Amino acid sequence: MEEYKLENIKKIIKDFFEKIGFQVDSNILIKDDTVICKIEYSDPSILIGKNGQTLFNIQHLISRIIKKNIKNEIFFDLDINDYKENKVQYLKELAQQIADEVALTKQGKVLPNLSAYERRIIHLELVNRDDVIAESSGEGPERKLIIKPTP
Numbered sequence: 001m002e003e004y005k006l007e008n009i010k011k012i013i014k015d016f017f018e019k020i021g022f023q024v025d026s027n028i029l030i031k032d033d034t035v036i037c038k039i040e041y042s043d044p045s046i047l048i049g050k051n052g053q054t055l056f057n058i059q060h061l062i063s064r065i066i067k068k069n070i071k072n073e074i075f076f077d078l079d080i081n082d083y084k085e086n087k088v089q090y091l092k093e094l095a096q097q098i099a100d101e102v103a104l105t106k107q108g109k110v111l112p113n114l115s116a117y118e119r120r121i122i123h124l125e126l127v128n129r130d131d132v133i134a135e136s137s138g139e140g141p142e143r144k145l146i147i148k149p150t151p
Helices: 003-019 050-070 083-105 116-126
Strands: 025-031 034-040 075-080 109-111 132-137 144-149
Touching: 003 025, 003 034, 003 050, 050 075, 050 083, 075 083, 083 109, 083 116, 083 132, 083 144, 116 132, 116 144
Parallel strands: 034 075
Antiparallel strands: 025 034, 109 144, 132 144
């Protein structure tokens, strides 16, 4: 990515948080076609929200602003105080623990109330295991993830 585009992205992020009343420290990384922005803030819960919903909404808004201003097809990933990084690690460990239990007991387990993002992380974590299968079932907010033993 060109340096002037990167500088413009940094300015967009800085201006966004200043306009909503937050002084944050940010670190911007470029990985492939993704701009990764890591924010540090003293009281992150207000920026993260319940189950990360505020964080995902902020990410969406900044992504739209960047795409409008940069005129480039890039992906934007925002993390605040490593919330998403820690959540991914937790979900991967949870997936392995439940998969081990399902493989041992031969009884399926249902994981309700996961976002599409969370279900995807678990699916990807278990895709290479041949002793269990992860399936999504249901529609909308009733969608659940089922981990069951391989037949």
